[in-house]
Amino acid sequence: MWEESGSTIYLSTCLCSCLQVGSGVQTLLVSLVTLLLATLGFLSPASRGALLTTTIILFVLLSFVAGGSAVALWGVMERSYEGWIGVAMHVSCFLPGIVMLIFTVLNIAIKHTGSLGAVPAGIYFTIVAIWFLVSVPLTFVGGYMATKLPILDYPVKTN
Numbered sequence: 001m002w003e004e005s006g007s008t009i010y011l012s013t014c015l016c017s018c019l020q021v022g023s024g025v026q027t028l029l030v031s032l033v034t035l036l037l038a039t040l041g042f043l044s045p046a047s048r049g050a051l052l053t054t055t056i057i058l059f060v061l062l063s064f065v066a067g068g069s070a071v072a073l074w075g076v077m078e079r080s081y082e083g084w085i086g087v088a089m090h091v092s093c094f095l096p097g098i099v100m101l102i103f104t105v106l107n108i109a110i111k112h113t114g115s116l117g118a119v120p121a122g123i124y125f126t127i128v129a130i131w132f133l134v135s136v137p138l139t140f141v142g143g144y145m146a147t148k149l150p151i152l153d154y155p156v157k158t159n
Contacts, residue, residue, distance in 0.1 A: 014074070014077045014078065015074075015086075015087065015090065017073065017077070018070040018071075018073045018074045018077070018087050018090075018091070019070060019087075019090055019091055019094045021069060021070060021073050022066040022067065022068075022069050022070025022071075022073070022091040022094075023066055023070075023091065023094055023095040025065055025066060025069040026059065026062050026063060026065050026066035026069075026095070027059075027095070029058075029062050029065055030055060030058045030059045030062055033058055033062075034051070034054055034055050034058060037054060038051065059135075060130055060131070060134050060135045060138070061134075061138070063092065063134075063135040063136075063138045063139045063142070064138040064139060064141050064142030064145070065142060066091050066092075066095075066139060066142065067088045067091055067092065067138070067139035067140060067141070067142030067143035067146070068142035068143060068145055068146040069142075069146070070087050070088070070091045070143070070146075071084045071087050071088060071142070071143040071146035071147060072146040072149060074087045075146065075147070075149070075151045076151060076152050079151060080151070081146075081147040081151075084143050084144075084146070084147055085140070085143070087143065088139050088140050088142075088143035088144075089136075089140075091139055091143075092135060092136040092139035092140070093136075096131055096135060100127075100128070100131065103119075103127075104124075107119050107124065
């Protein structure tokens, strides 16, 4: 009984770690590239919305890094790449799903108050389409590329 529950706990911890590392690497790279572009003068404060647009585009395009790093960590922790599709699927829905949930709730609240600041339905569904048609496949591409890497060995032997 303990072995079964211990294995289940380890698997969920392993998956949770992979999700957080994959999303963290993606967020870190998006932040660094956006800061670099702003520092070099490509993103002017005078052009309204350029910073947010660049951040969203980078977040979508760098989703392959999230999938790749999460699946690579999964391979190191599990010592095989079995189940990498599930890891990639979870990574593609983890952080973007949380952000879309918060965005949806806030947009509904803004629309309910009668404000004109709410995001129109066409733009909202465009964002959802970009998430599912660009970001999710790129996450799977990154995960597939990570499965082609050799699994790293631990530097020391453990019991």
